[in-house]
Amino acid sequence: MNQVNTKKMEKRMHARIQKNNLLKIVFLLATLFGLAVLAILLVRVITQGAAWLDWDFITGRLSTSADRAGIMGAILGTVWLMIVVIPVTLIIGVGSAIYLELYAKKGRIQSFIQTNISNLAGVPSIVYGLLGLTIFSRAMGLGNAVLAGGLTLSLLVLPILIVSSQEAIRAVPKYLAEASYGMGATKWQTIKNVILPASIPSILTGAILSLSRAIGETAPLTVLGIPAFLLPFPEGVFDTFTALPMQIYYWTLDSSLVKEYAYLAAATIIVLLVLLFILNSVAIFIRNKFQQRY
Amino acid sequence: MPTNSGNHKQNAVNVREMIEEKRSSRSISNITEKLIPTILFIIASISILTTIGIIYTLLSEAIEFFKIVPIWEFFTGTVLKPLSQNPEFGVLPLINGTIISSLIAMLVAGPIGIMSAVYLSEYASDKVRRILKPLLEVLAGIPTIVYGFFAFTFVTPIIRSIFPEVGATNILSPGIVMGIMIIPMIASLSEDAMTSVPNAMREGSLAMGATKLETTFKVVIPAAFSGIIASFVLGISRAIGETMIVTIASGSSKNFTFDITQSMQTMTAYIVEVSGGEAAAGTTIYYSLYAVALTLFVFTLIMNLLARYVSRKFREEY
Structure with a gap:
């Protein structure tokens, strides 16, 4: 009878364990690769842009000379976009979620709308741009006004908000609604007074995240023909505008002609990233502070 | 006691008023109960309209294009x-x-x-x-x-x-x-x-x-x-x-x-x-x-x- 050759076994085992340990390091390095690129990207943007980022740059008007150029117009444009996107997406997004979760009968129509929403989430943003160009800009005659851009971006981020609101509503425990019905409340009263207040923190978190997706989006705006160089500030939803991502786009493109434009683009990127960072921090704060676990 | 009976009367009127009020508010809330699902359905169908909008605009304009440039080409x-x-x-x-x-x-x-x-x-x-x-x-x-x-x-x-x-x-x-x-x-x-x-x-x-x-x-x-x-x-x-x-x-x-x-x-x-x-x-x-x-x-x-x-x-x- 053969006995186990411990020496041979140990040798083979050793090789296998070595391989395991080696690959573990490789996997870790792969994970860190993404983070390293993120760090390089941020450092690069900050070193290029920080010197150009001062109060005059933030509050100034656009100019062809790099020294005097400012981005107040683009900031205002982005703010106006948010003013359009927030109410539109909140009303449509939360309304759709309430309908799908609480009113729709489980069946064909509900699953059809649901499939439709997840397909919409996969449509490239540039296609939404063409939709906005055809319907909002041309058919409704909004041109390249804030409203056309805002509605286009709203349609783009709606699927995200609908799905996250649905999850928020689903997370409210059944017994809260049952208790409300038990007290004689009607369905809408229950939704208005019990379900929505309980789910509003998660809904807001989702809304802020979809908003931050909307204001970083560039492709649909390029299709709408948002102008590259615009001096007047937008003062309403029917005014022509430019937005932070568009400004970055044009300055990056022209940086092969005027070298300083690359620094202006970097400075604008810092402003955009700070804005996104604030939005995301607020979202995380709301989630941690107000979200109740049932 | 006159004051007491007066109070009583006042209460009776109040209750009747409350019932009336309740009834009318219930009819309003009945209407909202019926209307809300319809409104929400219309809102939810915007996502379907978006899909239809995308497919319709792309198809109708692309067909115009294929009239000029053959699809095969x-x-x-x-x-x-x-x-x-x-x-x-x-x-x-x-x-x-x-x-x-x-x-x-x-x-x-x-x-x-x-x-x-x-x-x-x-x-x-x-x-x-x-x-x-x-x-x-x-x-x-x-x-x-x-x-x-x-x-x-x-x-x-x-x-x-x-x-x-x-x-x-x-x-x-x-x-x-x-x-x-x-x-x-x-x-x-x-x-x-x-x-x-x-x-x-x-x-x-x-x-x-x-x-x-x-x-x-x-x-x-x-x-x-x-x-x-x-x-x-x-x-x-x-x-x-x-x-x-x-x-x-x-x-x-x-x-x-x-x-x-x-x-x-x-x-x-x-x-x-x-x-x-x-x-x-x-x-x-x-x-x-x-x-x-x-x-x-x-x-x-x-x-x-x-x-x-x-x-x-x-x-x-x-």
């Missing part, structure tokens, strides 16, 4: 010269550029994404995972325009300093950067698939004397295979639809070539170039926008449906 033409005297509209250069850039992106994102997923799901401790995962998700939250800037002003110069023959605009650099952008998506979807493999299977393999590495490759990955493939397909779909990175860093030459050091245009970049330019409504070049967008839409739709099919059909239930 469009899909087999290797020359795209929309602005020349004798314009030619062959979509193959754009499809070629799209496929090549997505391929480069997946060559970066696929291996790195899956290795990250393996590390996060199999090797990392809870504490490390809780730090690494949100950081990786920051990568996914950065606007694509920032990646475009990064590709154009940082990655391209680096590539050119190593390989001087590479052009100032080329498909390689945006492809790589796009891959980096997709890493978090593949990592997190694959990791979800791997963590849902039950621990009993891992423990069975480990108890048989397999190392963690062998367990990962022979048990966990095969069990999570459908989810991993689905994450790849979604990654490809994302790469196909990505616009700003390729628009900025790959330029607008409509080369039909397989040389990745050269500038190529993707379908998305073509749409940006033409719509941002002076294409007046009603011209052939304007209609070509919609034909290209329709092609792009069909491409991504197929990918998304495929991803859902794969993850449903081949999912192993435990």
Whole structure:
């Protein structure tokens, strides 16, 4: 009878364990690769842009000379976009979620709308741009006004908000609604007074995240023909505008002609990233502070 | 006592008034109860209207285009010269550029994404995972325009300093950067698939004397295979639809070539170039926008449906 050759076994085992340990390091390095690129990207943007980022740059008007150029117009444009996107997406997004979760009968129509929403989430943003160009800009005659851009971006981020609101509503425990019905409340009263207040923190978190997706989006705006160089500030939803991502786009493109434009683009990127960072921090704060676990 | 009876009377009137009030408010609330579902249904159908809107606008304008340029010529033409005297509209250069850039992106994102997923799901401790995962998700939250800037002003110069023959605009650099952008998506979807493999299977393999590495490759990955493939397909779909990175860093030459050091245009970049330019409504070049967008839409739709099919059909239930 053969006995186990411990020496041979140990040798083979050793090789296998070595391989395991080696690959573990490789996997870790792969994970860190993404983070390293993120760090390089941020450092690069900050070193290029920080010197150009001062109060005059933030509050100034656009100019062809790099020294005097400012981005107040683009900031205002982005703010106006948010003013359009927030109410539109909140009303449509939360309304759709309430309908799908609480009113729709489980069946064909509900699953059809649901499939439709997840397909919409996969449509490239540039296609939404063409939709906005055809319907909002041309058919409704909004041109390249804030409203056309805002509605286009709203349609783009709606699927995200609908799905996250649905999850928020689903997370409210059944017994809260049952208790409300038990007290004689009607369905809408229950939704208005019990379900929505309980789910509003998660809904807001989702809304802020979809908003931050909307204001970083560039492709649909390029299709709408948002102008590259615009001096007047937008003062309403029917005014022509430019937005932070568009400004970055044009300055990056022209940086092969005027070298300083690359620094202006970097400075604008810092402003955009700070804005996104604030939005995301607020979202995380709301989630941690107000979200109740049932 | 007069005061008391007066009080009583007053109360009686109050109760009657309250009942009346209650009844009228109930009828109002009855109306709202009936109206609300209808209003909400109308709101919910906006998403369907969006889909109809997309398909209708793309189809109707693309059909106009195919009346001028035969559909056969469009899909087999290797020359795209929309602005020349004798314009030619062959979509193959754009499809070629799209496929090549997505391929480069997946060559970066696929291996790195899956290795990250393996590390996060199999090797990392809870504490490390809780730090690494949100950081990786920051990568996914950065606007694509920032990646475009990064590709154009940082990655391209680096590539050119190593390989001087590479052009100032080329498909390689945006492809790589796009891959980096997709890493978090593949990592997190694959990791979800791997963590849902039950621990009993891992423990069975480990108890048989397999190392963690062998367990990962022979048990966990095969069990999570459908989810991993689905994450790849979604990654490809994302790469196909990505616009700003390729628009900025790959330029607008409509080369039909397989040389990745050269500038190529993707379908998305073509749409940006033409719509941002002076294409007046009603011209052939304007209609070509919609034909290209329709092609792009069909491409991504197929990918998304495929991803859902794969993850449903081949999912192993435990």
